[in-house]
Amino acid sequence: MQFKNFIKSKGVLIAFLAIIIYGISIFFIYNSGYSGMPKQVNHLPITIVNQDQKAQNLTQKLKSAVPFKDVKVKTNLNDAKRDFKSQKSYMVINIPSNFSSRVKHNQKAKLNFYINDSVQSTVASSMNQAASRISSNIDKNITVQKSKAILIQSQMKKLNVAIQTKQNEMKQEVAQQKAQIAALPVAQQQIAAQQLQQKVNDAQKQSQKEIQSKKNQINQKVNQVYTPVENSISTNIYHENKIKTGLNRMLAPFFANLAIYLGSMLGMLLLYSVYAKYAKIIGRVMSFIDLELTIFLLSIIGSLIVSGVIALQVGNLNSGFVNLFINHAILAFGAYNINAIAILLLGQMGTGINIFLTMLQVVAGAGMVPVQAMNGFFKFAHNIAPMYYGIQSDFSIMYGGQLLSNLWEPAIILCIGLIVVNLIIIIFRKNQPMTDFSSLG
Incomplete structure (x- = not known):
């Protein structure tokens, strides 16, 4: 009770x-x-600053690869940083002016990411994750490009040695034929000299064609070697106990x-x-x-x-x-x-x-x-x-x-x-x- x-x-x-x-x-x-989080993160604006005129292709690849809808492309880093500080942009990706050159010469190339941590933790986390993914993918692509460049340079050195040897042999042959022409009667020397010059010109044209053909073959073979490598660069992500967005x-x-x-x-x-x-x-x-x-x-x-x-x-x-x-x-x-x-x-x-x-x-x-x-x-x-x-x-x-x-x-x-x-x-x-x-x- x-x-x-x-x-x-x-x-x-x-x-x-x-x-x-x-x-x-x-x-x-x-x-x-x-x-609204994190599905709205892709609406946040970011900026790509390309200071390398030879990196237009990379800029377009970055623009299509980043998980953001509002991507601005600029060439002035200071201008982009001003937008960044005023939170008109939440991340800046900077391609330095010497980027392509350093990659081509097998030197360390830097791609700079600017991320503002003084924002909501979810935003900062999303930007850091995006930067890590982009950086990882670019590192893989650049590694392949550098490996290609090294192999091509090695093959080209061998080709240049062969070309130099052939040119020396041709010079010796021309010198011998000029000596033979000098022993001919004066009336025949002019005709023989013209024929020799024509022969030399034809040989040079043929040599240039062969050199270009061999260069193409080297590039083709290197690409064939690295095509499986490029195609193999992929990541499988398996989600356990997946949570909806x-x-x-x-x-x-x-x-x-x-x-x-x-x-x-x-x-x-x-x-x-x-x-x-x-x-x-x-x-x-x-x-x-x-x-x-x-x-x-x-x-x-x-x-x-x-x-x-x-x-x-x-x-x-x-x-x-x-x-x-x-x-x-x-x-x-x-x-x-x-x-x-x-x-x-x-x-x-x-x-x-x-x-x-x-x-x-x-x-x-x-x-x-x-x-x-x-x-x-x-x-x-x-x-x-x-x-x-x-x-x-x-x-x-x-x-x-x-x-x-x-x-x-x-x-x-x-x-x-x-x-x-x-x-x-x-x-x-x-x-x-x-x-x-x-x-x-």
Whole structure:
């Protein structure tokens, strides 16, 4: 009978509404706010500055290769940098004036990228990724071109030696024939000299044709050798647990758990008033039992409604709606209880500590930064953060990943541990600090 009165209290109703309203509204705000990223990144303007007149072909290739729709081509680097500083352009690709010359002579050629890091992290990240991809592709192409140039130069040296030998032989032959002409009668020398000159001219023309033919053959053979190399330069990318385009989808597990956690934090503040009122009537332990039963019911019902709304916005779930609902119920139950610790100790003033703990869990939850990249404190803190297990489970449920049992088991153990801690607190904390919220009962 006492539980019936407890659960009918105004504070319980407000706590129930809090988890639903906060859960849905906060998730909707973040989900809709980030839905334009990164699919809108390709609309950001960039600039290609070509200072090398011989690199027009490279400029066109770059323009067609970059994943951006608004690409300006200029020749003045200072002008481009002015646009860059005023954020009229988000990346500048500079082809220096000596680029083609250095490539041709097998020297190190530089292609310069200018990226502004003082912008939104998603924009900076997208620009860095684009620059890395472009640089990698150009490096491969230039490597092939340099290798071709080296092989062609080697073959040309051999050809030049052969040409020089043949020219020396021809000079010797001409000298011998001139000596023979000099021994002829004067009347025959002019005719013989004209015939020799014609023969030399014909030989030179034939030699030039042969030289050009051999040069063409060298180029053709080198191209044939490197055609398989050029064609083999490709990358296969296989995506596991692929997420549809949209930063909102990438961050959906984080936003969903943060929304539920915030709703639970506010709900616990309200539930404490009801607990404190009934602790005076039925005793601390019985009121605590009623409190935990109420938390259990709110976690089930609230998570069912919030998860339904989240599932509609996210779309197809990898592991189904039931798992999403169970995960959010575990999270909500753990969130209520971890927020209860400071409030049971300090009353409503404990909310200040809970806000601080929420900020810690935003990091420890590993929704934005992986555990491997955290410092030692957060690597430890994630083990006792309900949001961590909730976020990682949501990644698996929404998009696929690790086994849920590996996450749910420690999450449930954590919930049990939190109940024990709260039970110890109410046993030794005989008086409940109260701000005047007793009217909520």
